[in-house]
Amino acid sequence: DPKKCPVWQFHEIYSDDGICEWVQNGCRNASIGCxxxxxxxxxxxxxxxKPMQERAKDYEEDVSAVKAIIEEGNEAAREVARDTLEDVRKAMGIAYL
Incomplete structure (x- = not known):
């Protein structure tokens, strides 16, 4: 029974009705293999x-752009962390000079 097979869930997502019918019939009749x-x-x-892999090619070919993106993200995260720590210190009554 195809519905008991974990692969069937993928067919429900990726396959059209014709393929799903082919799988159900072929599986039940053992006319197709796994x-x-x-x-x-x-x-x-x-x-x-494929489209994701094509977009990734730009980054694979330009390592400096990837490093710049990472550094930009790091700096944004540092700013958020600084603000959060400042709020925590104020809430706890801790002041560093």
Whole structure:
């Protein structure tokens, strides 16, 4: 029964009605194997990942841009941490000179 197979959940997300029907029939009749069953999911996931992988190429090729983004994020986090610590110190009545 395909609905007892954990792979079926992926078909519900990634496969159209035709593929889902093919999987249900093929699985119940043992006319397809597990590898065949998974192939449409693999293709769908790869297609979904493709735009993300293409956007990532820009960053893979420009390491300095990645470092700049990280440094910018670090500085923003430091500012938030400074403000939070200042609030905590005020609330606790602790003053550092």
């Amino acid at each position: 590898v065949e069953c998974k192939q449409p999911i693999i293709e769908s996931v790869l297609a979904e990942l």
